[in-house]
Amino acid sequence: MNCRWCHAAFAARGGGSPQIFCGAGCRASYHKAARQWCEREIAAGRLTVEAIRDGAGAAYTLTPRREPPVPLPDIGSPIPRLWPRCGRAVR
Ligand SMILES: [Zn+2]
Numbered sequence: 001m002n003c004r005w006c007h008a009a010f011a012a013r014g015g016g017s018p019q020i021f022c023g024a025g026c027r028a029s030y031h032k033a034a035r036q037w038c039e040r041e042i043a044a045g046r047l048t049v050e051a052i053r054d055g056a057g058a059a060y061t062l063t064p065r066r067e068p069p070v071p072l073p074d075i076g077s078p079i080p081r082l083w084p085r086c087g088r089a090v091r
Helices: 024-043 049-059 078-090
Strands: none
Touching: none
């Protein structure tokens, strides 16, 4: 996968929402640039605050994930391993 901001290749973490940036720095840079662009568009009269406010619910919605999430490896429960030790310590 490639970062949407810097285009560097990265290995996406599993689970949660789809990862589109390689790290927090690129995510912050993207949001800062988006804010600045938005303010310039409003100042130029090409975008209105009302359009942003009215579309706020849908504007940030990510496209639904098509494939199921990556299953976590079965790490088992620690309880069965711990109980016998507890039993010996008590006796
Ligand atoms: Zn990046």
